[in-house]
Amino acid sequence: MAWNPDQYLKFSEPRLRPAVDLLARIDLTAPKRIYDLGCGAGNVTRLLAERWPAASITGVDDSAEMLAQAARALGSATWIRQSVADWAPTSPADLIFSNAALHWLPQHEQLFPRLLAQLAQGGVLAVQMPRNFAAPSHALIAETVRQGAWRSKLEHLLRPAPVAGPNDYYAMLEPLAKSIDIWETEYLQVLHGADPVKEWTKGTWLKQFLDELVEPERAEFEADYARRLRIAYPPLADGTTLFPFRRLFMVVRRA
Numbered sequence: 001m002a003w004n005p006d007q008y009l010k011f012s013e014p015r016l017r018p019a020v021d022l023l024a025r026i027d028l029t030a031p032k033r034i035y036d037l038g039c040g041a042g043n044v045t046r047l048l049a050e051r052w053p054a055a056s057i058t059g060v061d062d063s064a065e066m067l068a069q070a071a072r073a074l075g076s077a078t079w080i081r082q083s084v085a086d087w088a089p090t091s092p093a094d095l096i097f098s099n100a101a102l103h104w105l106p107q108h109e110q111l112f113p114r115l116l117a118q119l120a121q122g123g124v125l126a127v128q129m130p131r132n133f134a135a136p137s138h139a140l141i142a143e144t145v146r147q148g149a150w151r152s153k154l155e156h157l158l159r160p161a162p163v164a165g166p167n168d169y170y171a172m173l174e175p176l177a178k179s180i181d182i183w184e185t186e187y188l189q190v191l192h193g194a195d196p197v198k199e200w201t202k203g204t205w206l207k208q209f210l211d212e213l214v215e216p217e218r219a220e221f222e223a224d225y226a227r228r229l230r231i232a233y234p235p236l237a238d239g240t241t242l243f244p245f246r247r248l249f250m251v252v253r254r255a
């Protein structure tokens with residue numbers, strides 16, 4: 001999927017908050033080698049560089065658009081265009097960090113233990129992923145797909161929720177871990193403007209569906225989805241829209 005950094009960063013403040021919350025739980029004084037997997041436009045990589053200025057920091061992402069923006073945001077980091085599925089560090093990492101990216105990859109029961117194994121002893125894997133796939137914001141994408149003329153073009157993109165439950169990640173990682181801290185937070189996001197939940201998902205999950213359509217069908221799909229969203233997330237009297245969003249966090253130290 002081709003990413004659009006401008007659409008993604010329309011909500012940069014609420015998107016940054018979970019990364020800051022994750023960062024606050026990482027108990028490392030002076031990691032030497034840090035990797036930011038699915039680094040996107042580099043706005044979170046910049047926070048890693050601010051916290052550990054002496055570290056060598058590498059951002060990995062498979063989107064040329066996102067990496068171009070990242071290189072402008074932070075000149076001091078190294079940027080690698082590669083899929084996380086194929087990535088391995090040249091020498092063991094002290095911190096593997098990933099904010100809002102690993103839900104794009106399949107087979108977590110293999111991926112997560114493999115990432116933990118890429119750490120030096122005592123190194124930390126710190127991950128945040130959305131776990132909002134059962135909420136109307138995402139369920140209504142599937143409903144819109146199935147109830148429109150576009151169904152045959154889009155249905156192949158529907159798949160089970162990509163993020164497992166906290167207990168599942170505990171079971172995957174506990175055999176390799178010295179300590180595991182897993183938690184979930186549901187943020188009550190306060191959004192403004194017209195159809196803000198659609199604008200939110202348009203920067204991420206919705207885009208893969210829109211990319212399959214051409215006008216005027218694309219606009220019709222968007223309008224149909226927006227109509228459903230306005231019922232699920234009705235704007236308040238002052239025009240703001242409340243959008244609860246659940247996220248899963250983990251900070252795992254390698255044994």
Ligand SMILES: C[S@@+](CC[C@H](N)C(=O)[O-])C[C@H]1O[C@@H](n2cnc3c(N)ncnc32)[C@H](O)[C@@H]1O
Nearest residue numbers: 038039040061062063066083084099100101104
């Ligand atoms: C929602 S953005 C998050 C960006 C950044 N971590 C942040 O917090 O702002 C997800 C990023 O994951 C990247 N991504 C998705 N699948 C990937 C893969 N298989 N390998 C590398 N990057 C991937 C996308 O290109 C995108 O930049």
